Amino acid sequence: MALLKRLIDWIDVRIGARDIAAKELTGYLLPRNINTWYSMGSILLFIFAMQVVTGILLLIYYVPDADKAFKSVTFIMNEVPFGWLIRMCHAVGSNMMVLVLLFHMISVLFMNSYKSPREMNWLTGFILFTMVQGISLTGYLLPWSQLSFWATTVATNSANAIPVVGPYLVEFLRGGKLVGPPTLGRFFALHVALIPAGIAALVGAHLFLLQRTGVSTPPFGLKDTANRWQGDGYRYESHPGGIPFFPNYALEDLRSIFIYLACFLAVVYFDPYLFFTRDSFLPANPLQTPAHIKPEWYFLANYQTLKIFPSEFIGLAVQGAGMTFLALLPFIDRTTERHPLKRPLFMICAIGGIMLWIGLSVWGHYS
Amino acid sequence: MESTGRRTFLGVCLGGLAAAVAAATTWPLYRYLAPRAVKTTAAKVEIPAKDVPEGEAKFFDFNGASAVLVRKRGGDLIALSAVCTHLGCIVQWEKDQQDFLCPCHGGHYTPEGAVTSGPPPKPLTKLPFTVANGIITIG
Numbered sequence: 001m002a003l004l005k006r007l008i009d010w011i012d013v014r015i016g017a018r019d020i021a022a023k024e025l026t027g028y029l030l031p032r033n034i035n036t037w038y039s040m041g042s043i044l045l046f047i048f049a050m051q052v053v054t055g056i057l058l059l060i061y062y063v064p065d066a067d068k069a070f071k072s073v074t075f076i077m078n079e080v081p082f083g084w085l086i087r088m089c090h091a092v093g094s095n096m097m098v099l100v101l102l103f104h105m106i107s108v109l110f111m112n113s114y115k116s117p118r119e120m121n122w123l124t125g126f127i128l129f130t131m132v133q134g135i136s137l138t139g140y141l142l143p144w145s146q147l148s149f150w151a152t153t154v155a156t157n158s159a160n161a162i163p164v165v166g167p168y169l170v171e172f173l174r175g176g177k178l179v180g181p182p183t184l185g186r187f188f189a190l191h192v193a194l195i196p197a198g199i200a201a202l203v204g205a206h207l208f209l210l211q212r213t214g215v216s217t218p219p220f221g222l223k224d225t226a227n228r229w230q231g232d233g234y235r236y237e238s239h240p241g242g243i244p245f246f247p248n249y250a251l252e253d254l255r256s257i258f259i260y261l262a263c264f265l266a267v268v269y270f271d272p273y274l275f276f277t278r279d280s281f282l283p284a285n286p287l288q289t290p291a292h293i294k295p296e297w298y299f300l301a302n303y304q305t306l307k308i309f310p311s312e313f314i315g316l317a318v319q320g321a322g323m324t325f326l327a328l329l330p331f332i333d334r335t336t337e338r339h340p341l342k343r344p345l346f347m348i349c350a351i352g353g354i355m356l357w358i359g360l361s362v363w364g365h366y367s
Numbered sequence: 368m369e370s371t372g373r374r375t376f377l378g379v380c381l382g383g384l385a386a387a388v389a390a391a392t393t394w395p396l397y398r399y400l401a402p403r404a405v406k407t408t409a410a411k412v413e414i415p416a417k418d419v420p421e422g423e424a425k426f427f428d429f430n431g432a433s434a435v436l437v438r439k440r441g442g443d444l445i446a447l448s449a450v451c452t453h454l455g456c457i458v459q460w461e462k463d464q465q466d467f468l469c470p471c472h473g474g475h476y477t478p479e480g481a482v483t484s485g486p487p488p489k490p491l492t493k494l495p496f497t498v499a500n501g502i503i504t505i506g
Contacts, residue, residue, distance in 0.1 A: 057399060080403075082395035 021246075029242035030249050033221030037111070038249075039256035040104035046257050047097045048203065052196065054090040062142070064188040066181035069144035070283040088272045089264075094136050095275045096264055098298045101132055109350055112338035113216040117229045117237075119330040121213065124206045126327045131199050136296065138191040141184060147277055149284035150293045152187070153179045154303075161312035178286065214238060219338040294365065301357050304364030411506040416498060419444070424460035429505060433457045434494055436503060437478045440465065446494040446505045447480045453487040467491070 011017050030038075061080055063072040076083035105125065108114055114122035141152045156173045160166045175182030214237030217226045227238045243249055267274055275297070279290045295303050302319055309315035325332070333346070340347055412429055414436060419425045424437045426449055433449040437460065449457050456471035466483065467476040475483045480491030496505040 057396075060400070081398035081401070083399060085395055086399055 025246035025250075026244050028245040029239045030215050030245055031217040031226060031239045032223075032242050033218050034215070034243060034249065035218055035221065036252065036256060037103075037107035038215070038218075039253050040100060040107060042253040043100050043257055043260045044097065044104060045203070046260070047093055047100060048199065051090060051093050051097065054086050054093065055192065055196075057086045058090055059192065064142070064184060066144060066184050066284075069142060069184065073143045073145075084272075085268070088268050092264065092267050092272065092275065094139060095296070095298075096260075096267075097132060098136060100260065101129055102298075105129065106354070110340050111216070111218050112340065112343075112346075114330045115333070115336070115338060116231065116330065117213055118209075118216060121206060121209045122330050123327060124202055124209060128199060128202050128206065130323075131195055131202065133298070135191060135195040135199065136298070138187040138195065140296065141179075141187045142191060143280070144184065144284045145280050146282040146284055146288075146290050147279035147293070149179060149286065150279070150289055151295050152183065153289075154293060155295065155299070156183075158306060158312065158316065161316045163313065180286070212236070219340065297361065297365070300362075300364035301360035304360045304367060307364070307367065411504055414503045414505070416501045416503055419503070422462060422465065424462075426457075426460075427505075429494065434505065435460065435467075436496070436505065439478050444496070444498065444503065445479055446496040446503075448492040448494060450491075451487055452482075452489040452491065453485070458491070 008017065058076065061072055061076045061083065063069060073087070076087050078084075108122070108125070137152075137155060141148045156170055156179065159169045159173060162169060171177060173183075173186070174180070175186050213229075214226075216237070217239070227235070227240065229235050229237055273280075277294070279293070282290075294300065305319055306312060306315040309318065335343075337343055340350075410430060412427055412434075414425060414427065419436050419438045421438050421442060422440045424435050426433060426435050428434070429448075435447050435449040435458070437445045437447070439445065451458050451469040451471065451474055453469060453472055453474050456469050458467040458469045458474075458476060461468050465478060467478070467480075468474070469476075469485065469487065472486050474485030474487040476487070476491055477483055480493060482488075482490055494505050496503055498504075
């Protein structure tokens with residue numbers, strides 16, 4: 001202990017570490033009425049770190065070559081000690097990341113935390129959401145299974161509906177007329193280098209914005225103690241008399257991460273193929289499309305929307321409009337009331353939107 | 368006093384749990400990363416005698432490492448490990464000089480594997496072999 005104290009003293013006199021800890025950890029006060037939903041961001045950070053670690057481990061044995069990719073994944077699953085565990089953690093983790101991200105967004109939506117002065121937090125979070133969808137889509141192709149191949153064929157083909165540039169865009173995405181070895185090279189580079197770097201940078205920006213603006217106060221629970229932003233100039237939203245981040249809320253975060261881990265490991269050990277279909281276990285065959293090819297669960301609503309509109313362009317335009325509306329929500333919804341029960345129109349739209357998304361996903365699954 | 372005892376007990380339990388979680392994470396990770404047993408060629412390697420003319424050397428794989436068979440001028444055969452005893456590079460046969468040169472740090476060996484110059488600390492390891500019906504069997 002004495003040695004540890006001496007080490008901390010040694011660092012402290014050089015960089016003022018205790019000052020940073022006092023300001024950013026023990027002295028960083030959160031609203032008294034903060035709730036568990038505020039832990040979603042920490043869980044997401046944990047999942048992202050897990051995805052990076054398991055991804056790097058998979059890179060040791062995975063071969064990004066159309067002739068060898070499927071065999072290398074089979075080798076990881078069947079031959080490498082605990083290879084199945086690393087791969088399952090990565091595959092299940094990617095689905096969990098989308099799920100927790102949706103919970104995070106829904107909690108921000110219902111607590112109206114996206115409103116002024118946190119427009120940029122919402123926007124960076126929304127871009128992160130699309131990037132997570134992108135990293136999931138590009139990772140989907142890498143095992144080079146029948147499912148990977150045909151799901152990517154369908155997904156890339158939907159860009160065809162964009163007027164004028166659509167056909168060239170599809171070819172550009174694929175690196176050729178059809179999905180093939182050049183597509184694997186492109187998606188591999190996007191999946192392991194470009195998108196993770198982008199996500200890391202945006203996570204940094206998202207946390208920076210959170211740090212500068214201050215944590216939002218939940219619209220319900222104990223009486224608010226916040227030093228509110230008035231819109232007249234920059235003001236950090238502090239919470240005098242609030243809960244210290246360390247150790248109080250850090251322990252809450254840790255508890256949430258352990259609850260997440262329990263759910264995650266339950267899937268990994270007891271139902272590892274929950275997110276897999278039969279076609280995930282067959283090598284890609286460009287000459288044979290399997291029956292009933294479906295995208296991942298989080299793209300089912302998009303898939304069904306494309307199917308119900310007579311023109312693919314209208315289907316894409318509707319989705320584009322929906323996404324743009326969500327991205328710009330804090331700029332559209334400018335009222336100051338944040339209690340969801342005092343906002344009936346908002347509640348109808350938000351619940352209706354979520355029900356529509358679930359309905360379309362279920363319809364897409366069974367169609 | 369009672370509260371301190373409870374705190375220590377909980378601390379020990381938590382530490383034990385953390386150690387168990389660390390072990391349960393580290394063991395699969397170690398097994399995943401540990402080098403796999405490599406299938407090497409059979410312990411015995413057969414080479415037709417006519418493949419090694421006088422004054423020349425033939426390199427081959429022996430138990431997962433490089434080895435060499437030399438027929439000296441005069442007809443004597445020698446089988447050696449081709450791994451330099453200095454830092455593990457593979458030696459080259461210099462036909463004109465009738466000796467081995469390690470390209471990494473300039474070590475020289477005689478056809479029998481003895482060090483003549485340079486940094487190698489030991490001679491090249493000799494490999495056992497037999498010759499029968501025109502076939503050289505090493506190992």
